[in-house]
Amino acid sequence: xxxxxxxxxxxxxxxxxxxxxxxxxxxxxxxxxxxxxxxxxxxxxxxxxxxxxxxxxxxxxxxxxxxxxxxxxxxxxxxxxxxxxxxxxxxxxxxxxxxxxxxxxxxxxxxxxxxxxxxxxxxxxxxxxxxxxxxxxxxxxxxxxxxxxxxxxxxxxxxxxxxxxxxxxxxxxxxxxxxxxxxxxxxxxxxxxxxxxxxxxxxxxxxxxxxxxxxxxxxxxxxxxxxxxxxxxxxxxxxxxxxxxxxxxxxxxxxxxxxxxxxxxxxxxxxxxxxxxxxxxxxxxxxxxxxxxxxxxxxxxxxxxxxxxxxxxxxxxxxxxxxxxxxxxxxxxxxxxxxxxxxxxxxxxxxxxxxxxxxxxxxxxxxxxxxxxxxxxxxxxxxxxxxxxxxxxxxxxxxxxxxxxxxxxxxxxxxxxxxxx
Amino acid sequence: xxxxxxxxxxxxxxxxxxxxxxxxxxxxxxxxxxxxxxxxxxxxxxxxxxxxxxxxxxxxxxxxxxxxxxxxxxxxxxxxxxxxxxxxxxxxxxxxxxxxxxxxxx
Numbered sequence: 001x002x003x004x005x006x007x008x009x010x011x012x013x014x015x016x017x018x019x020x021x022x023x024x025x026x027x028x029x030x031x032x033x034x035x036x037x038x039x040x041x042x043x044x045x046x047x048x049x050x051x052x053x054x055x056x057x058x059x060x061x062x063x064x065x066x067x068x069x070x071x072x073x074x075x076x077x078x079x080x081x082x083x084x085x086x087x088x089x090x091x092x093x094x095x096x097x098x099x100x101x102x103x104x105x106x107x108x109x110x111x112x113x114x115x116x117x118x119x120x121x122x123x124x125x126x127x128x129x130x131x132x133x134x135x136x137x138x139x140x141x142x143x144x145x146x147x148x149x150x151x152x153x154x155x156x157x158x159x160x161x162x163x164x165x166x167x168x169x170x171x172x173x174x175x176x177x178x179x180x181x182x183x184x185x186x187x188x189x190x191x192x193x194x195x196x197x198x199x200x201x202x203x204x205x206x207x208x209x210x211x212x213x214x215x216x217x218x219x220x221x222x223x224x225x226x227x228x229x230x231x232x233x234x235x236x237x238x239x240x241x242x243x244x245x246x247x248x249x250x251x252x253x254x255x256x257x258x259x260x261x262x263x264x265x266x267x268x269x270x271x272x273x274x275x276x277x278x279x280x281x282x283x284x285x286x287x288x289x290x291x292x293x294x295x296x297x298x299x300x301x302x303x304x305x306x307x308x309x310x311x312x313x314x315x316x317x318x319x320x321x322x323x324x325x326x327x328x329x330x331x332x333x334x335x336x337x338x339x340x341x342x343x344x345x346x347x348x349x350x351x352x353x354x355x356x357x358x359x360x361x362x363x364x365x366x367x368x369x370x371x372x373x374x375x376x377x378x379x380x381x382x383x384x385x386x387x388x389x390x391x392x393x394x395x396x397x398x399x400x401x402x403x404x405x406x407x408x409x410x411x412x413x414x415x416x417x418x419x420x421x
Numbered sequence: 422x423x424x425x426x427x428x429x430x431x432x433x434x435x436x437x438x439x440x441x442x443x444x445x446x447x448x449x450x451x452x453x454x455x456x457x458x459x460x461x462x463x464x465x466x467x468x469x470x471x472x473x474x475x476x477x478x479x480x481x482x483x484x485x486x487x488x489x490x491x492x493x494x495x496x497x498x499x500x501x502x503x504x505x506x507x508x509x510x511x512x513x514x515x516x517x518x519x520x521x522x523x524x525x526x527x
Binding site for chain 1: 454455458459464466467468470476502503505507509510
């Protein structure tokens with residue numbers, strides 16, 4: 001069904017005057033773009049390349065999942081502000097509305113010289129330009145004692161999906177008056193305010209059904225995103241429930257034991273009744289396979305998001321080194337539009353506009369208490385430089401906080417519609 | 422009677438022509454393609470189908486209404502940290518291009 005629709009779309013577009021003016025189409029071969037990863041970066045890139053080229057570029061999106069659960073707003077599911085179903089999306093709109101060819105398989109490897117992506121099925125797809133937007137992989141070994149096996153006892157829940165459901169189940173089932181231990185990741189990582197919004201949402205759950213419970217945050221950092229705002233909110237909504245212990249104070253997490261639920265630090269050994277451990281991160285494996293990484297992340301050309309190591313590959317979102325932009329869904333969506341415009345320009349000769357980047361991250365502290373941070377960015381020779389920005393203020397009026405929360409709901413609806421329809 | 426009708430139609434056509442002229446005069450440097458490209462920045466938050474709660478619909482907004490609002494955010498007369506930041510880096514060409522593109526949307 002999807003395939004037929006795509007062919008219809010391409011067929012119609014090829015008959016249009018614009019498309020016929022393209023030399024490659026005159027010879028019957030459309031330029032091909034393959035996008036790996038159907039999240040905020042990849043889905044947006046696939047959509048905008050297909051939509052804006054009006055059928056002049058053949059776009060294939062390789063994404064293993066048929067249903068995508070967003071990481072953003074998964075904390076709101078933990079706090080009962082969203083249902084699990086409401087953060088799930090499919091790719092029907094991309095296929096039907098924009099003619100994106102959906103391939104629900106794993107991309108196993110990239111042959112840069114032959115410009116081919118090898119799939120789990122054994123087949124391969126050729127590309128003229130490749131977009132890699134694989135998100136993150138977790139470095140389990142970064143926390144001594146944590147492992148892929150331990151993730152069911154202490155869910156990281158940092159890639160959405162069933163891990164988030166598991167974590168919620170463990171939070172709701174924690175013994176009365178018990179202790180929840182949260183281990184946030186070290187910098188840089190996906191969604192800087194995420195661990196602290198997670199703590200807020202878990203505290204919100206405990207306040208309702210387990211008010212004598214405690215939350216201990218064993219942070220490998222000495223400061224964190226929106227710190228003043230979260231601290232103020234925790235004091236206001238969950239007094240005495242949350243204790244944040246920074247690296248300087250606990251001296252580092254020496255070892256964790258998933259069987260006994262113990263966290264050993266210089267300061268003390270903490271015993272948890274439930275826990276979430278988010279280890280250090282790196283770019284998704286396929287980026288490493290394509291050889292576009294330098295260490296854990298992928299350096300890019302700021303003006304286009306092209307990989308520094310391969311001009312035919314673009315790296316978007318969390319996997320890229322897009323400093324000063326944070327690793328967020330909003331950033332990935334913004335970067336995807338810059339890359340899509342550049343790819344279309346290089347394949348069809350369409351106009352390439354000056355890149356514009358932006359980001360805003362909303363977080364929920366408690367019912368109707370939303371906070372936000374945002375910035376504009378521009379590409380310089382070396383980096384994606386912040387040009388201006390804002391952050392919510394402590395002591396803000398409750399009506400403004402409510403409006404900020406409602407704005408975040410509008411944003412979720414907007415960005416997911418932008419990605420998937 | 423006939424002359425009154427003629428006069429009325431002249432008056433109407435003058436009003437109509439003037440309003441079109443007024444709109445076009447404001448849209449200096451407007452380019453609908455550039456507007457469409459810039460609009461990509463808007464739809465990260467403003468649901469293009471206009472269904473989003475908490476963030477208003479902007480498709481179908483009248484040209485003058487759009488320009489007035491953006492300028493009010495730019496001058497920080499109108500409150501909203503995100504919109505003030507968005508408007509801050511929109512110059513006349515960008516605002517007019519967006520206005521032109523938006524006016525073409527339903």
